[in-house]
Amino acid sequence: MGEVKVIGSTRSLFCTRIEWALKLKGVEYEYIEEDIRNKSPTLLKHNPIHKKVPVLLHDGESIAESLVILEYIDEVWTQNPLLPQDPYQRTISRFWAKFSDEKVLLGSFDACKAQGEEKQKAIDTAQESLAFIEKEIEGKKYFGGESIGYLDLAIGWIPLWIAVMEEVGEMKLLEAEKFPFLHKWSQIFMDLPPVKECLPAREALLEYFHASINYLRSLEANKQ
Structure with a gap:
């Protein structure tokens, strides 16, 4: 090909x-x-x-x-299809993938960066978005059902990248008690060999996020 x-x-x-x-x-x-x-x-x-x-x-x-x-x-490459065959389900997958990038990811990063009295507000906003994703995975092994698909890959950043943002931002977003289905899915997803094979080193991500957050905070401080 x-x-x-x-x-x-x-x-x-x-x-x-x-x-x-x-x-x-x-x-x-x-x-x-x-x-x-x-x-x-x-x-x-x-x-x-x-x-x-x-x-x-x-x-x-x-x-x-x-x-x-x-x-x-x-x-x-049509082997191992990622998107659902049903047109409506394909549309739903695309919707939640876009939602994840625009709301969950950006909201989590904002919570990581936030300080002071804005911190809890940003955490609450990020968790509100995560609650929608939690509902989508409830009762399912993967977002598409029994096999890994497009939406799993689109949302697959959550387990590692949110954990890194939690550590850098000194906060907790993906609590197992609050998001049991997402937590279970995260464990299944992260155990897949193709997923493990491509994951970046956690320490490298921590270093990168620390540097990025410090830089953005310094820019905001200089504006004041």
């Missing part, structure tokens, strides 16, 4: 979900590590609009944006 390359960063959850999809499909690929703070000519050439990772290169053609790439992978 042609040459496949991934331009990405091992610390990026958006890149990791692409590797998971390729591993599940059994697609061989070359991984090109990108310094996201010193963007290479290769990245700028293949994603000149957003200038972000990940970028999938398939026979020289560039595909950007991680959720778009997931759908592309599922359409090109």
Whole structure:
């Protein structure tokens, strides 16, 4: 099916979900590590609009944006389907994937960064979003049912990346008592060999998040 390359960063959850999809499909690929703070000519050439990772290169053609790439992978390599066959269920999966990126992820990061009296408010907002995801996984092994799929990969950042944000932000978001179904799913998901194989080192993520949060807090302090 042609040459496949991934331009990405091992610390990026958006890149990791692409590797998971390729591993599940059994697609061989070359991984090109990108310094996201010193963007290479290769990245700028293949994603000149957003200038972000990940970028999938398939026979020289560039595909950007991680959720778009997931759908592309599922359409090109039809083995082990990721998206549901039913049109309505496909739409629902896309909705919750977008919700996860725009609400759960950003809300969790805001809670990690927040300080003082804004901290608890940000935590409450993030947990409100997590409660919607909790309801979606209730009574199921995976978000699509009995087999891993598109939404699992889209939301697969939650177990490791939220744990890192919790430590850096000195808070608790994904409490097992409050989110038992998400907690159970997280354990199942993280035990999958293709998932384990592509996970970044926790220490590297901690270092990255500490640096990012300190930088953003310093910018906010300078504005005051």
